[in-house]
Amino acid sequence: MQTKTTKAFYLIPYYVWIVLFVVAPIALIAYYSFFDLSGNFTLDNYQNFFTSVYLKLTLSSFWYAFLITFFTLLIAYPTAYLLTKTRHKQLWLLLIIIPSWINLLLKTYAFIGIFGLYGPVNAFLNVFGLEETQILFTDFSFVFVSVYIFIPFMILPIFNSLDKLNPSLMDASRDLGASSWTTFSKVILPLTINGVKAGIQAVFIPSLSLFMITRLIAGNKVITLGTAIEQQFLVTQNWGMGSTIAVFLIIFMVIIMIITGQRDKGAYANGKNK
Amino acid sequence: MSDNTIIRFENVTKSYDAETTVLKNINLELERGKFYTLLGPSGCGKTTILRLIAGFMQPTSGSIYFNGKLINNVPANERQVNTVFQDYALFPHLNVFENVAFGLRIKKLGKKVIEQKVIEALKFVNLVGYEKREIAEMSGGQRQRVAIARAIVNDPEIILLDEPLSALDLKLRSEMQYELRELQQRLGKTFIFVTHDQEEALAMSDEIFVLNEGEIEQSGTPMDIYDEPINRYVADFIGESNIVSGTMVADFRVKIGDKEFECVDQGLNPNEKVDIVIRPEDLEITAVDKGKMKVKVDTQLFRGVHYELSTYDDEGNEWLVHSTKKADVGASIGLDFDPEAIHVMRLNETEEEFDKRLESYGEDAYAN
Ligand SMILES: Nc1ncnc2c1ncn2[C@@H]1O[C@H](COP(=O)(O)OP(=O)(O)OP(=O)(O)O)[C@@H](O)[C@H]1O
Ligand SMILES: [Mg+2]
Numbered sequence: 001m002q003t004k005t006t007k008a009f010y011l012i013p014y015y016v017w018i019v020l021f022v023v024a025p026i027a028l029i030a031y032y033s034f035f036d037l038s039g040n041f042t043l044d045n046y047q048n049f050f051t052s053v054y055l056k057l058t059l060s061s062f063w064y065a066f067l068i069t070f071f072t073l074l075i076a077y078p079t080a081y082l083l084t085k086t087r088h089k090q091l092w093l094l095l096i097i098i099p100s101w102i103n104l105l106l107k108t109y110a111f112i113g114i115f116g117l118y119g120p121v122n123a124f125l126n127v128f129g130l131e132e133t134q135i136l137f138t139d140f141s142f143v144f145v146s147v148y149i150f151i152p153f154m155i156l157p158i159f160n161s162l163d164k165l166n167p168s169l170m171d172a173s174r175d176l177g178a179s180s181w182t183t184f185s186k187v188i189l190p191l192t193i194n195g196v197k198a199g200i201q202a203v204f205i206p207s208l209s210l211f212m213i214t215r216l217i218a219g220n221k222v223i224t225l226g227t228a229i230e231q232q233f234l235v236t237q238n239w240g241m242g243s244t245i246a247v248f249l250i251i252f253m254v255i256i257m258i259i260t261g262q263r264d265k266g267a268y269a270n271g272k273n274k
Numbered sequence: 275m276s277d278n279t280i281i282r283f284e285n286v287t288k289s290y291d292a293e294t295t296v297l298k299n300i301n302l303e304l305e306r307g308k309f310y311t312l313l314g315p316s317g318c319g320k321t322t323i324l325r326l327i328a329g330f331m332q333p334t335s336g337s338i339y340f341n342g343k344l345i346n347n348v349p350a351n352e353r354q355v356n357t358v359f360q361d362y363a364l365f366p367h368l369n370v371f372e373n374v375a376f377g378l379r380i381k382k383l384g385k386k387v388i389e390q391k392v393i394e395a396l397k398f399v400n401l402v403g404y405e406k407r408e409i410a411e412m413s414g415g416q417r418q419r420v421a422i423a424r425a426i427v428n429d430p431e432i433i434l435l436d437e438p439l440s441a442l443d444l445k446l447r448s449e450m451q452y453e454l455r456e457l458q459q460r461l462g463k464t465f466i467f468v469t470h471d472q473e474e475a476l477a478m479s480d481e482i483f484v485l486n487e488g489e490i491e492q493s494g495t496p497m498d499i500y501d502e503p504i505n506r507y508v509a510d511f512i513g514e515s516n517i518v519s520g521t522m523v524a525d526f527r528v529k530i531g532d533k534e535f536e537c538v539d540q541g542l543n544p545n546e547k548v549d550i551v552i553r554p555e556d557l558e559i560t561a562v563d564k565g566k567m568k569v570k571v572d573t574q575l576f577r578g579v580h581y582e583l584s585t586y587d588d589e590g591n592e593w594l595v596h597s598t599k600k601a602d603v604g605a606s607i608g609l610d611f612d613p614e615a616i617h618v619m620r621l622n623e624t625e626e627e628f629d630k631r632l633e634s635y636g637e638d639a640y641a642n
Contacts, residue, residue: 171330172363174350176377176428186376190367 026250032243045244054228054245058252061224064139065207068146072203073196075147076154083155084162093159100152108216111145112136115217142218146207154199161195162188197260204260205253225249279342280306280432280464281327286336288322288488296322298488300336306431307462309455311475313511314485320468321360322488324434327466329353356425360436360468362417364409370396370420371405377428395427398457399450414441419450426457432464439474451478472512476500484508492625504628505619509551516557518591520550520618528618531589535566539618541634549619554582554594556615559601565608569593571601585609 036042048054079096083089099107113119115135122132135141165188173183189196211226225245232242281304288297297319304310312320325331326338329350338345345353356377364373374395378388396402399419409417418441425433435454439447455478458465469475475482476496483493484507492504503509506517520530525540530550542548562568569585572592583595585607593609601607620628 166361166363168359168361168363169365171325171328171350172357172359172365173376174330175328175355175357176424177351177380178376179351182380187365187367191365 029243029246029250032239033247035240037238037240042240045240048241049244049248057223057225057228058248060222061208061226062252064143064146064210064222064224065204067143068150068207069200069204071143071147072150072154073199076151076199077158077196079151080155080158080162083159084165089159089163093155096155097152100149104149105212107149108145108213111141111148111217115141136217137219137221139218139222142214142222145217146210146213149213150203150207153202157198157202158192158195161192165191201257201260205256208252208256209249278305278307279303280340281466282339282342283326284337284339286326286333286338288319288326288331289334295334296488297326297333300488300490302483302490302493304464304466306464308480309458309465309467309478311467311469311479311482312485313469313472313475313482315470315511318485319488320470320485321436323485324357324436324466324468327432328355328357328434354431355434356428356430356432357434358418358421358425358436358438362421364417364420364424366409368409369405370401370407370409370412373409373420374424374427376424381428391427392423395423398426398453399423415443415446418442422450422454426461429461430463432466433458435465435467437468437470439469440471447474454478476512484511486511490625492628502617502628502632503551503619504623504625505621506549509549509617509619514554514594514596516552516554516591516593518550520548522546522548522618526613528616531587531591533567535616536613537616537618538613538635539616541631542618542620547621549621551617551619552593552611552615554596555580556611557593557595557597558610559583559595559597559599560608560610562606562608565610567593567609568606569609570606571603574601574603 033045034041034043036044083092083096086092115121117132117134117136121135126132169187169191170183173187178186208224209226209229210224211230214222214224214227215230225248229242229245229249232238232245281302283300283302286297286300287295289295300323312323314320326333329345329348329352332346340348340353365376368376371392374392375388378391383391392405393402396405399422401416401419401423404412404416404420409420412420418438422435422438425435438454439450442450451474454465454467467475467478476499479496481493482496482499484491484499486507492499492508494502499508499512503512503515509515509517518530520528522539522542522545523529523534524544525542526537528535528537528539528548528550567587569587571583571585573584575582577596580596580598581600583597583601585593585595587593595609620631623631
């Protein structure tokens with residue numbers, strides 16, 4: 001028989017983990033955000049954040065995160081839909097998931113090669129008589145590589161929700177006179193919206209704080225909250241300001257999580273259970 | 275083909291994969307405004323026929339006509355057909371009202387009209403007051419009724435019902451049977467009803483199609499099928515029967531075991547081997563010396579309306595008897611029956627040959 005104390009005992013590692021790796025770092029960040037360069041307590045960091053420089057930064061971060069999420073969704077939804085229609089869908093899904101196991105840095109470097117001045121893309125453009133152009137260090141290459149990297153994280157939740165969809169619901173919709181488009185907008189999309197939300201969460205939030213891809217692919221062309229934090233900590237050594245940006249980043253993330261949070265209607269919501 | 279034909283299948287076959295043919299050369303003609311039932315065991319192709327009519331898939335070969343027009347390639351949303359799905363297929367993200375209103379909204383009807391029609395449909399299925407409920411909060415039987423309401427509210431030419439009453443309790447079920455039949459007659463629409471409950475089929479239909487492994491074994495009115503099953507399969511499926519092998523000695527004379535009985539069948543070859551059906555309710559218990567047959571009572575069950583006796587004759591054939599009279603288990607009793615109670619079925623007779631033979635008997639034999 002399990003008593004309350006033994007249950008609490010099993011939970012100890014969990015609590016230790018949470019305190020050490022979640023609560024403590026956040027508390028530390030919040031703590032540091034109240035100090036200036038010379039270690040005096042101050043609220044200036046917060047005031048600074050609301051100056052045009054940082055607000056612009058925030059806006060640009062959101063804009064890029066939005067672009068990345070938008071294009072990822074645009075590609076992932078139809079792909080996930082087609083996947084559910086294929087014969088060996090689990091195999092195809094695996095093929096799409098596998099690249100996400102490869103180290104992010106490796107993939108990013110690969111793109112530096114591909115997009116570089118002497119890379120295959122430029123070689124290909126040459127065939128058509130086009131001049132070699134700098135593809136790296138542009139907004140385009142940044143969004144492109146980010147979309148590539150995030151696609152599996154969007155496909156997976158959408159695929160799962162589509163796969164759970166009861167196919168006779170589509171028949172029922174058609175039966176009641178709905179065109180393919182109406183069936184999509186009135187039945188398929190509402191019933192897979194949780195998958196879409198989960199996908200948006202999994203893409204939008206990390207893209208807000210991207211910095212490595214930003215640095216390597218976009219150079220200094222794109223400055224986001226992620227690169228700003230990196231710069232404050234590593235270059236300017238202004239831990240206070242870096243922490244302040246991080247605090248805001250965390251707040252934004254929480255807000256996004258709440259917005260895209262799941263309205264839980266239980267297992268029935270996907271329609272497959274009777 | 276008469277003017278009244280609404281659906282016609284011409285040599286329709288359907289296979290999902292290369293190995294198996296689910297429907298084998300189906301030919302049928304359905305008239306406007308009638309109640310049809312597809313009856314058959316699980317997996318015989320009932321749902322497949324409905325899906326072909328609804329337009330969720332195309333036949334592998336053959337043609338389907340609707341009002342005389344070939345509709346093989348007409349998509350489901352352009353067909354004047356609505357379906358009550360076997361698994362209900364209600365939209366889980368919409369409440370009861372919105373589920374029923376789904377088709378009406380697509381037709382872009384006015385708000386008032388929609389509301390009035392939905393309430394009327396819900397009234398029919400006894401679900402007034404449940405408009406705001408989520409589907410997840412409805413019981414199986416209630417969901418089934420929402421599905422019925424969602425189909426009838428669109429006022430289609432044909433309503434397909436795939437086992438729409440299977441989840442209801444006995445009382446509600448027979449109530450809905452009456453009401454569906456009544457609704458069908460009031461609307462004058464064509465209903466195609468699927469069931470594997472033969473009593474339900476007999477009670478509701480104008481015409482029944484008995485299916486077996488993707489083929490139509492027999493079609494006809496409930497009376498025809500019950501009284502004159504074409505073969506062992508139909509006789510067995512359509513109700514409890516005693517089916518034994520026998521020999522046609524001459525016209526009107528049939529031999530079971532070593533006893534000869536009078537019957538009403540004729541035109542068969544002398545000494546032709548046949549199957550013989552006698553319904554349990556056509557057998558009457560009498561004294562041993564008065565009966566045409568002598569049997570021994572093996573078991574007796576009280577079934578409410580009647581007793582069901584399992585009895586055996588001297589040759590070991592089992593005879594089920596439905597009787598309002600009680601008998602003693604282990605006792606010998608006599609069984610009496612009319613010549614009309616004996617139904618003779620030729621082996622491997624096609625439906626066409628069968629119908630021709632029945633016609634040749636003339637009407638007088640069936641006057642009673
Ligand atoms: N999508 C499918 N792919 C392959 N085979 C199928 C498919 N749908 C049905 N079948 C097969 O076709 C046959 C007929 O199926 P159908 O659903 O028409 O049966 P049914 O008469 O409605 O049975 P039940 O009374 O159990 O609903 C079955 O053997 C079934 O396994
Ligand atoms: Mg079925």
